[in-house]
Amino acid sequence: MRLNAMATELAEQFRAWRGETWSDARFDDLARRIFALQFAASVPYRKYCVSRGMDPDRVGHWREIPPVPTAAFRRVEFRTLHATDELLFFTSGTTRGRKARGRHVVPSPDLYRASLREPFRHFVLGECPREPLLLSLVPPFTTTGDSSLGWMLDDIIDGFGIPGSRSVADESGIDWQLLESICRAAERGGTPVCLMGTTLAFANWTDRLQRESTRITLPPGSVLMDTGGVKGRSGLARTDMLSRLLPILGLESLQVVNEFGMTELLSQMYGRGIENPPLRGPPWLRTLVLDPVSLEPRRDGTDGILCHYDLANVGSVIGVLTDDRGQIGPDGLTWLGRSPGAPPRGCSLATAELLAAQDDG
Numbered sequence: 001m002r003l004n005a006m007a008t009e010l011a012e013q014f015r016a017w018r019g020e021t022w023s024d025a026r027f028d029d030l031a032r033r034i035f036a037l038q039f040a041a042s043v044p045y046r047k048y049c050v051s052r053g054m055d056p057d058r059v060g061h062w063r064e065i066p067p068v069p070t071a072a073f074r075r076v077e078f079r080t081l082h083a084t085d086e087l088l089f090f091t092s093g094t095t096r097g098r099k100a101r102g103r104h105v106v107p108s109p110d111l112y113r114a115s116l117r118e119p120f121r122h123f124v125l126g127e128c129p130r131e132p133l134l135l136s137l138v139p140p141f142t143t144t145g146d147s148s149l150g151w152m153l154d155d156i157i158d159g160f161g162i163p164g165s166r167s168v169a170d171e172s173g174i175d176w177q178l179l180e181s182i183c184r185a186a187e188r189g190g191t192p193v194c195l196m197g198t199t200l201a202f203a204n205w206t207d208r209l210q211r212e213s214t215r216i217t218l219p220p221g222s223v224l225m226d227t228g229g230v231k232g233r234s235g236l237a238r239t240d241m242l243s244r245l246l247p248i249l250g251l252e253s254l255q256v257v258n259e260f261g262m263t264e265l266l267s268q269m270y271g272r273g274i275e276n277p278p279l280r281g282p283p284w285l286r287t288l289v290l291d292p293v294s295l296e297p298r299r300d301g302t303d304g305i306l307c308h309y310d311l312a313n314v315g316s317v318i319g320v321l322t323d324d325r326g327q328i329g330p331d332g333l334t335w336l337g338r339s340p341g342a343p344p345r346g347c348s349l350a351t352a353e354l355l356a357a358q359d360d361g
């Protein structure tokens with residue numbers, strides 16, 4: 001199948017990436033080739049595109065490829081490939097309940113791995129003078145069975161971890177004593193540490209360390225990567241948490257990396273620093289800022305809803321329309337949070353059109 005060949009071609013390009021930019025022409029060529037293949041292979045997606053009057057012959061640029069709203073992933077399975085080793089990821093379901101969880105089928109784990117590793121090396125480990133010990137505060141994928149974040153961090157540990165790298169969490173929670181004993185040993189041995197976890201997990205650790213008046217001075221070259229995620233603790237601010245945690249661990253602002261990812265995307269973006277740093281990702285992931293009602297593109301520096309195009313999403317759809325707000329500036333994408341209240345009107349209409357196209361078929 002041509003999609004399998006495309007997945008192999010992309011994986012080779014992703015593994016060869018070393019931080020260089022891609023021209024718009026290169027991205028456009030790949031995006032439109034993938035769109036044509038997905039249009040042919042995915043019946044739900046093809047019906048949606050046709051209902052909007054779009055097909056491969058009418059798309060003259062990647063920005064015109066119809067994106068799928070994230071809400072649609074809860075109702076429709078977008079799949080273009082089948083494989084015996086495929087992965088199935090679910091969104092958390094915290095907002096609308098677990099029965100309304102979004103699903104993302106990933107039929108090519110090798111492509112996901114290729115899209116993940118070099119950007120992580122570039123954006124997270126690039127400042128490390130030597131290989132760090134990798135510690136995850138997220139339960140392993142074998143424990144959860146459906147978390148894209150769990151799979152991601154497991155693979156990072158497999159790909160980059162020195163002996164002793166591991167997750168310190170399971171289905172019952174985080175083993176704080178184990179985490180602190182490993183960090184103490186690294187402190188004594190001078191081994192840099194890369195801590196990876198949700199913002200909520202780090203906030204809970206901060207409370208514990210402050211409550212017990214504990215300090216751990218991590219060796220030079222250490223880095224902390226937080227992945228967002230503060231559901232279940234209202235009022236938690238990432239900047240406040242980090243301003244308390246970093247002095248306890250002996251870390252500076254530029255030793256913190258914020259990772260932005262979504263279950264519906266296979267590629268991630270990263271920003272270095274505390275104060276909502278601009279996010280950058282690999283050149284096969286591009287983002288448009290759209291008007292919330294018309295879904296027309298807005299100029300750089302203007303607030304709008306975010307629409308991501310991820311070439312790694314060969315097995316589903318490359319265009320994903322979100323409820324997130326943000327703006328693009330000279331240093332990257334600034335994420336401004338979820339749209340308050342109901343989904344933006346443009347997203348709601350697009351979701352309604354997609355579901356109506358399925359019913360009509």
